[in-house]
Amino acid sequence: MKTKLKVLLIGCGNMAGGYDLLQPEEALPLGHAKAFRQHGGFELTSCIDPDTAQRQAFQSRWQVTHGYACWQDLPQDVGAFDVISICSPTGVHAQDIQAALALKPRLIFCEKPVSLHLVQTQQAVSDCARQQVLLAVNHSRRWSPQVQQLKQQLAQGEWGAVRSVSAVYNKGMLNNGSHMMDLLLNLFGTLHITHVGQAVVDFFDADPSVDACLQTADGVPIQLNVAHAHDYALFEMQIVTEKGVITMEDGGARWRFRTAKPSAQLPGYNFLNDGEWVTPQGSPALRNAVANLHDALTRSAALACTGIHALQAQTLCEQIQQQAVAKWPQPHDRREAA
Numbered sequence: 522m523k524t525k526l527k528v529l530l531i532g533c534g535n536m537a538g539g540y541d542l543l544q545p546e547e548a549l550p551l552g553h554a555k556a557f558r559q560h561g562g563f564e565l566t567s568c569i570d571p572d573t574a575q576r577q578a579f580q581s582r583w584q585v586t587h588g589y590a591c592w593q594d595l596p597q598d599v600g601a602f603d604v605i606s607i608c609s610p611t612g613v614h615a616q617d618i619q620a621a622l623a624l625k626p627r628l629i630f631c632e633k634p635v636s637l638h639l640v641q642t643q644q645a646v647s648d649c650a651r652q653q654v655l656l657a658v659n660h661s662r663r664w665s666p667q668v669q670q671l672k673q674q675l676a677q678g679e680w681g682a683v684r685s686v687s688a689v690y691n692k693g694m695l696n697n698g699s700h701m702m703d704l705l706l707n708l709f710g711t712l713h714i715t716h717v718g719q720a721v722v723d724f725f726d727a728d729p730s731v732d733a734c735l736q737t738a739d740g741v742p743i744q745l746n747v748a749h750a751h752d753y754a755l756f757e758m759q760i761v762t763e764k765g766v767i768t769m770e771d772g773g774a775r776w777r778f779r780t781a782k783p784s785a786q787l788p789g790y791n792f793l794n795d796g797e798w799v800t801p802q803g804s805p806a807l808r809n810a811v812a813n814l815h816d817a818l819t820r821s822a823a824l825a826c827t828g829i830h831a832l833q834a835q836t837l838c839e840q841i842q843q844q845a846v847a848k849w850p851q852p853h854d855r856r857e858a859a
């Protein structure tokens with residue numbers, strides 16, 4: 522039997538396993554613990570969480586033998602873990618990455634965003650590179666088959682020229698906007714900012730949502746709009762191309778592909794058809810992410826989302842927030858808005 526890769530997990534909350542608690546056993550994993558378990562090539566042996574009840578419930582649900590309240594309690598056994606998964610609150614990721622590096626794992630799998638501040642993320646990415654520790658970041662759509670397929674179709678010209686992109690997100694430029702920025706960077710390559718709107722505090726005081734305009738290297742305009750986190754979760758995108766319109770709804774839970782066809786009524790006109798809806802049954806992103814980690818460690822496969830990718834997204838997010846605050850020093854606090 523092949524040796525399983527040993528995993529230490531930090532922060533036993535929703536992304537660690539909580540989101541899976543109400544799902545049937547056979548459902549695709551939404552959190553790290555289930556993803557590691559379903560894969561079969563990993564052994565989650567230890568976890569850290571200062572909340573005793575949370576930690577013990579997590580250990581019991583996912584059969585994790587060793588649990589600790591903090592890094593200081595963990596035996597400092599260098600090389601004991603192949604993978605360290607970081608699912609703690611974003612504000613402690615930077616220190617968790619440094620503590621993880623001291624144990625010399627082969628790979629760190631960090632929840633997004635890598636840290637709250639670009640300089641900390643730069644430090645983490647360069648420290649991992651210098652110490653030859655792989656850093657994977659869970660910008661989950663990098664592992665989405667729909668996104669991978671769409672990227673390929675766009676690159677191969679199946680949709681013709683891209684005319685424009687409209688995207689909308691809420692709950693923080695860094696918290697959720699970084700997912701959108703990573704998706705846009707993945708699909709369209711280098712982006713630069715052409716306009717920045719107003720910072721709106723719709724959930725996190727320190728992480729306002731901001732609307733902005735960007736452009737691809739070919740000059741394709743991208744409108745990044747905001748919604749309000751207290752209304753409902755929103756993460757959607759529409760890509761207008763020469764041959765039709767592609768729409769991603771509900772974070773990628775639904776896709777619509779409309780193509781242009783000659784009008785039956787109006788000669789000489791092309792109109793969009795009703796198109797085809799694609800509704801994947803659950804998201805295989807985390808399952809695929811964990812398989813990618815395993816392949817990276819056992820077969821030197823390239824990681825689909827690295828610290829460098831996350832750094833590129835966070836750089837744009839931070840620039841947008843800084844420009845917004847420079848223009849309007851008081852972020853608009855719309856949390857109480859009716």
Ligand SMILES: NC(=O)c1ccc[n+]([C@@H]2O[C@H](COP(=O)([O-])OP(=O)(O)OC[C@H]3O[C@@H](n4cnc5c(N)ncnc54)[C@H](O)[C@@H]3O)[C@@H](O)[C@H]2O)c1
Pocket residue numbers: 531532533534535536537539569570571572575608609610611613632633634659660661696
């Ligand atoms: N990839 C995604 O789409 C996605 C979705 C949700 C959350 N996240 C990210 O996952 C991370 C965790 O979010 P969550 O929703 O699971 O949060 P959560 O609050 O559900 O869980 C965080 C856990 O960390 C524990 N914790 C607090 N301080 C700690 C410390 N110093 N060391 C170790 N553990 C500590 C808490 O007790 C809690 O159990 C965040 O960085 C968040 O941005 C990513």
